[in-house]
Amino acid sequence: MEVTERTAVRIRTRKIKKDQTMTKFYLFLTLVIILLLVAALAPQIVPYDPYAQDLTQALQPPSPEHLLGTDRYGRDMLSRVIMGGQTTIYSALLLVGIITGFGTLVGLFCGYQGGKIDSLIMRVSDVFLAFPGMVFAIAVAGILGGGLINAVVALACISWPKFARLSRGQVLGIKNMPYIAAARLSGSGSIKIVFKHILPNIIGPILVTSTLDIGTMMMELAGLSFLGLGAMPPIAEWGSMMSEGRSMLQTSPWVILAPGCAIFISVTLFNLLGDTVRDVLDPKTNKRKKEKK
Amino acid sequence: MNRILAVSNLKKTYTKGKTTICAVDEISFHVDKGECLALVGESGSGKSTVAKLITGLESLDGGDIILDGKVIKNPGRKELKRVYQLVQMVFQMPVDSFNPRIRLGESVMEGLINQGMGRQEAKHKAIDYLEICGLGPEFASRYPSEVSGGECQRASIARAIARKPQLLICDEATSALDVTVQAQIMTLLSQLREDQGMSQLMICHDLALVQQCCDRVLVMHQGRVVETGTPDEVISSPREAYTKKLIDSIL
Numbered sequence: 001m002e003v004t005e006r007t008a009v010r011i012r013t014r015k016i017k018k019d020q021t022m023t024k025f026y027l028f029l030t031l032v033i034i035l036l037l038v039a040a041l042a043p044q045i046v047p048y049d050p051y052a053q054d055l056t057q058a059l060q061p062p063s064p065e066h067l068l069g070t071d072r073y074g075r076d077m078l079s080r081v082i083m084g085g086q087t088t089i090y091s092a093l094l095l096v097g098i099i100t101g102f103g104t105l106v107g108l109f110c111g112y113q114g115g116k117i118d119s120l121i122m123r124v125s126d127v128f129l130a131f132p133g134m135v136f137a138i139a140v141a142g143i144l145g146g147g148l149i150n151a152v153v154a155l156a157c158i159s160w161p162k163f164a165r166l167s168r169g170q171v172l173g174i175k176n177m178p179y180i181a182a183a184r185l186s187g188s189g190s191i192k193i194v195f196k197h198i199l200p201n202i203i204g205p206i207l208v209t210s211t212l213d214i215g216t217m218m219m220e221l222a223g224l225s226f227l228g229l230g231a232m233p234p235i236a237e238w239g240s241m242m243s244e245g246r247s248m249l250q251t252s253p254w255v256i257l258a259p260g261c262a263i264f265i266s267v268t269l270f271n272l273l274g275d276t277v278r279d280v281l282d283p284k285t286n287k288r289k290k291e292k293k
Numbered sequence: 294m295n296r297i298l299a300v301s302n303l304k305k306t307y308t309k310g311k312t313t314i315c316a317v318d319e320i321s322f323h324v325d326k327g328e329c330l331a332l333v334g335e336s337g338s339g340k341s342t343v344a345k346l347i348t349g350l351e352s353l354d355g356g357d358i359i360l361d362g363k364v365i366k367n368p369g370r371k372e373l374k375r376v377y378q379l380v381q382m383v384f385q386m387p388v389d390s391f392n393p394r395i396r397l398g399e400s401v402m403e404g405l406i407n408q409g410m411g412r413q414e415a416k417h418k419a420i421d422y423l424e425i426c427g428l429g430p431e432f433a434s435r436y437p438s439e440v441s442g443g444e445c446q447r448a449s450i451a452r453a454i455a456r457k458p459q460l461l462i463c464d465e466a467t468s469a470l471d472v473t474v475q476a477q478i479m480t481l482l483s484q485l486r487e488d489q490g491m492s493q494l495m496i497c498h499d500l501a502l503v504q505q506c507c508d509r510v511l512v513m514h515q516g517r518v519v520e521t522g523t524p525d526e527v528i529s530s531p532r533e534a535y536t537k538k539l540i541d542s543i544l
């Protein structure tokens with residue numbers, strides 16, 4: 001009697017916990033979607049033209065007309081932050097998409113194939129991982145010259161090995177499972193085995209890592225722009241906007257605080273989403289382990 | 294040629310650090326067409342390893358495999374595809390031998406589609422074969438984690454026989470089944486032998502079952518074949534001391 005009651009309580013708490021993570025997941029997902037929508041519709045929703053200069057309005061503090069004030073050319077900060085969101089967020093998404101896709105493919109190939117090519121590619125990726133990422137990205141972006149695309153390329157060059165390592169490890173973990181051998185006995189070729197049997201079983205952790213990486217990549221892209229190696233000035237981009245406001249931190253703090261807060265909020269949002277995605281994907285494995293015991 | 298499989302001096306060693314295990318040590322045997330050969334032996338005697346060597350899942354360290362008159366030596370992926378038209382295996386771990394993210398029916402279908410069958414036809418065939426193995430149509434849409442070990446084992450048999458192999462290797466294919474279902478599967482297997490002339494290599498622990506269903510039996514011990522003969526001969530008058538011990542302990 002008591003035992004069943006206790007089990008019931010345990011099941012109930014587990015259910016509540018699961019409900020909570022789902023609620024959190026939907027909350028953060030909604031917020032992220034709003035953020036993405038704002039960024040996507042930026043040209044339509046900006047109150048002022050983010051590129052229109054009006055020197056009579058330069059460096060106005062926040063007011064009802066200009067909610068976030070204006071910068072030194074008299075451009076409306078709110079419009080620039082919204083417009084900058086489009087540049088920053090979508091380049092970060094593009095970057096994460098590239099490194100996730102490319103890194104995962106490389107990892108799948110190396111893990112499944114093994115042998116000399118595998119060791120060679122893994123040594124190369126070791127070299128990339130051994131360098132402090134940002135320093136290397138600065139060097140690459142410096143060689144390629146400024147520009148947003150070049151910054152994305154530079155960061156992609158140094159960030160794919162992480163995903164290659166991750167997916168390779170996952171592949172090694174399951175490629176000797178009997179169900180892979182069974183698929184081979186069923187006459188399936190390597191491509192079918194890799195994409196039908198291996199990839200779906202390893203995609204979870206990869207997706208979690210890439211969601212968590214969106215925030216990091218956004219910071220690094222903004223960082224490169226801040227250093228003048230990313231987006232070039234007239235383009236509204238959070239990193240370069242902060243860089244412009246750097247010298248006015250004491251006199252007109254809103255010029256640097258507005259894009260700074262925008263970066264902070266969106267990085268936090270993406271990281272929270274990444275965390276909850278992990279919580280949503282994980283309980284399954286946790287539950288199974290517990291049931292086995 | 295009335296031999297589907299002949300192996301000679303088969304050898305496989307595993308090296309773990311400094312220790313070397315000779316899992317299969319110079320084994321030779323053959324399986325005739327339409328014959329059922331049993332492979333018995335204690336745990337760790339190398340039975341599963343023999344099965345993996347024949348199916349090319351492990352590489353040979355020595356010896357020859359002649360399958361349907363052709364020598365199979367370090368087969369490439371192309372050649373293995375040909376081998377898998379002839380040979381199918383029921384794995385020892387039935388649950389692990391199904392992709393956890395793919396429904397059982399889909400897994401059975403995969404082998405048929407790879408033989409060039411259309412999706413619709415393969416679907417019907419998959420359900421038919423699951424039915425033959427005693428699983429209703431609802432099992433086709435279940436995931437491996439949603440069925441019992443025995444049900445998974447039957448799905449595994451369905452997957453293997455659906456491809457109509459000439460040689461079926463069953464690695465303890467009935468170990469998780471109760472006596473009635475086991476009898477049902479054994480009848481099915483003997484039917485397949487008679488109707489299709491399928492040959493079978495049964496890796497088995499149950500000597501009573503071997504006596505009932507198999508034509509010949511090989512006794513393995515520490516990677517070697519220690520005794521061979523008809524089940525009656527081996528069980529009633531074992532020549533080797535080891536076989537005697539094995540029979541005493543099992544019966």
Ligand SMILES: Nc1ncnc2c1ncn2[C@@H]1O[C@H](COP(=O)(O)OP(=O)(O)OP(=O)(O)O)[C@@H](O)[C@H]1O
Nearest residue numbers: 307309314316335336337338339340341342343385
């Ligand atoms: N991948 C491997 N690496 C190292 N040793 C292995 C490997 N696979 C099998 N062995 C060893 O080879 C020997 C034979 O193993 P095998 O699986 O063939 O035994 P078995 O006869 O099928 O036993 P069981 O009846 O328990 O299934 C065992 O001693 C085992 O430890």
Ligand SMILES: [Mg+2]
Nearest residue numbers: 340341342385
């Ligand atoms: Mg075994």
